[in-house]
Amino acid sequence: MILITGGAGYIGRHLVQACIDTGQSCAVVDDLSNGSHDSLPQDIPFFRACISDGTALRGILRSLQVKTVVHLAARTSVSESIEMPMKYYDTNVNGTRVVATACLVEGVSRLIYASTAAVYGVPATREVTEDSPTTPVSPYGRSKLAAEWILSGIAQAEQLRTISLRFFNVAGGQVLNETRTGHRAAPHLLAAVSRVAFGDQPYLEIFGDDYDTHDGTCIRDFIHVRDLCSAILLASKGGADNESRLNIGAGHGISVREIVSAAENQIGARLPCLIRPRRPGDVASIVANAQRLRTLGWRPQHSSLPDLIGLVRDLVGERDDNYSGQKFVQTNIRRPRVPFPWHNTPDSAASDP
Ligand SMILES: NC(=O)c1ccc[n+]([C@@H]2O[C@H](COP(=O)([O-])OP(=O)(O)OC[C@H]3O[C@@H](n4cnc5c(N)ncnc54)[C@H](O)[C@@H]3O)[C@@H](O)[C@H]2O)c1
Numbered sequence: 622m623i624l625i626t627g628g629a630g631y632i633g634r635h636l637v638q639a640c641i642d643t644g645q646s647c648a649v650v651d652d653l654s655n656g657s658h659d660s661l662p663q664d665i666p667f668f669r670a671c672i673s674d675g676t677a678l679r680g681i682l683r684s685l686q687v688k689t690v691v692h693l694a695a696r697t698s699v700s701e702s703i704e705m706p707m708k709y710y711d712t713n714v715n716g717t718r719v720v721a722t723a724c725l726v727e728g729v730s731r732l733i734y735a736s737t738a739a740v741y742g743v744p745a746t747r748e749v750t751e752d753s754p755t756t757p758v759s760p761y762g763r764s765k766l767a768a769e770w771i772l773s774g775i776a777q778a779e780q781l782r783t784i785s786l787r788f789f790n791v792a793g794g795q796v797l798n799e800t801r802t803g804h805r806a807a808p809h810l811l812a813a814v815s816r817v818a819f820g821d822q823p824y825l826e827i828f829g830d831d832y833d834t835h836d837g838t839c840i841r842d843f844i845h846v847r848d849l850c851s852a853i854l855l856a857s858k859g860g861a862d863n864e865s866r867l868n869i870g871a872g873h874g875i876s877v878r879e880i881v882s883a884a885e886n887q888i889g890a891r892l893p894c895l896i897r898p899r900r901p902g903d904v905a906s907i908v909a910n911a912q913r914l915r916t917l918g919w920r921p922q923h924s925s926l927p928d929l930i931g932l933v934r935d936l937v938g939e940r941d942d943n944y945s946g947q948k949f950v951q952t953n954i955r956r957p958r959v960p961f962p963w964h965n966t967p968d969s970a971a972s973d974p
């Protein structure tokens with residue numbers, strides 16, 4: 622039995638589905654601060670609790686005889702962490718300490734921790750390996766790294782095996798109709814592109830086009846959430862027990878502009894875009910060296926650019942209400958608020974279109 626903290630969130634609900642698909646039993650604990658119980662199958666044991674409540678956690682671990690915990694619950698926005706750092710240290714550092722303590726007391730064998738590429742900060746090399754320096758530039762990244770340190774310290778002293786999986790930019794399978802399903806609109810790039818494509822958001826804000834990259838926009842390593850889940854399941858079955866930290870990325874960099882252009886090609890319409898100032902906490906470029914993960918037999922199956930972008934169009938078909946692909950394109954043709962994405966002037970970018 623695997624207990625997934627934060628299992629009602631974006632990655633969590635995909636992980637629950639991956640468990641079901643592979644016959645792995647699982648349960649979820651989540652305080653629903655940014656998740657939705659409705660997005661989980663009814664027969665998955667669900668406990669509404671905060672990870673900082675050690676008594677509740679211990680009771681859940683004991684009653685289900687949990688042997689593996691996948692710890693996803695966290696505050697996850699880089700920009701929010703700059704505005705509200707204590708919220709991040711409370712949940713991400715103290716919350717992880719409480720989860721680890723409960724695991725130790727209840728005899729859990731393996732704790733798999735959702736860390737992040739944000740622990741590397743501004744990389745000195747094009748690709749980062751697990752041994753690259755960790756110099757996070759946001760409270761989010763610092764809080765996730767501090768939690769990694771707690772876990773590696775425990776692993777050296779106690780029976781609990783811990784591994785930090787450093788997720789790069791997870792994409793795909795976003796919730797549509799976010800407001801209707803009670804999810805907060807995800808700030809991630811691919812989610813925002815999908816919203817603009819569906820007409821749920823009037824335009825895409827591109828945060829900075831003056832970075833030192835080939836097209837001036839930031840470069841990220843996007844990994845499809847299904848590929849991410851297969852890596853988590855590999856670790857949950859002991860396939861990464863010799864590692865203490867692992868990069869989980871596809872291993873290739875894609876710029877914000879490349880994402881937008883690929884989406885435009887897929888849907889046959891322009892995405893209205895506005896160039897905004899750089900977003901605090903963003904780094905110009907970060908790409909995983911995922912060689913260690915590959916050595917364990919993992920390969921990305923869904924994380925190529927066409928696969929990632931294909932989702933935008935595929936989702937149009939999934940949407941059950943008024944959005945056929947035809948209407949979708951018309952929506953964008955009829956309602957462009959910015960005539961040509963890349964040509965807005967600094968003046969026009971200063972105010973909303
Ligand atoms: N999405 C990404 O691109 C990405 C990249 C790197 C790392 N990660 C990490 O993966 C994990 C999951 O991210 P996500 O994108 O699914 O985020 P999410 O916000 O969708 O999911 C997090 C879940 O944790 C729950 N939660 C938050 N605080 C809690 C608390 N105190 N007690 C119990 N539950 C709580 C929320 O309700 C939510 O359901 C996080 O640890 C995040 O740092 C995500």
Ligand SMILES: O=c1ccn([C@@H]2O[C@H](COP(=O)(O)OP(=O)(O)O[C@H]3O[C@H](CO)[C@H](O)[C@H](O)[C@H]3O)[C@@H](O)[C@H]2O)c(=O)[nH]1
Pocket residue numbers: 697698699736737738739788789790791808809810811813825826827828829839840841877900903907
């Ligand atoms: O509407 C948007 C959203 C994003 N971006 C840009 O797209 C890139 C990716 O931004 P995301 O918000 O999608 O992702 P981040 O790289 O900021 O962070 C994500 O990946 C990190 C790991 O690399 C963290 O773990 C974090 O939880 C997760 O949000 C950044 O350059 C950002 O400025 C835009 O231009 N417009």
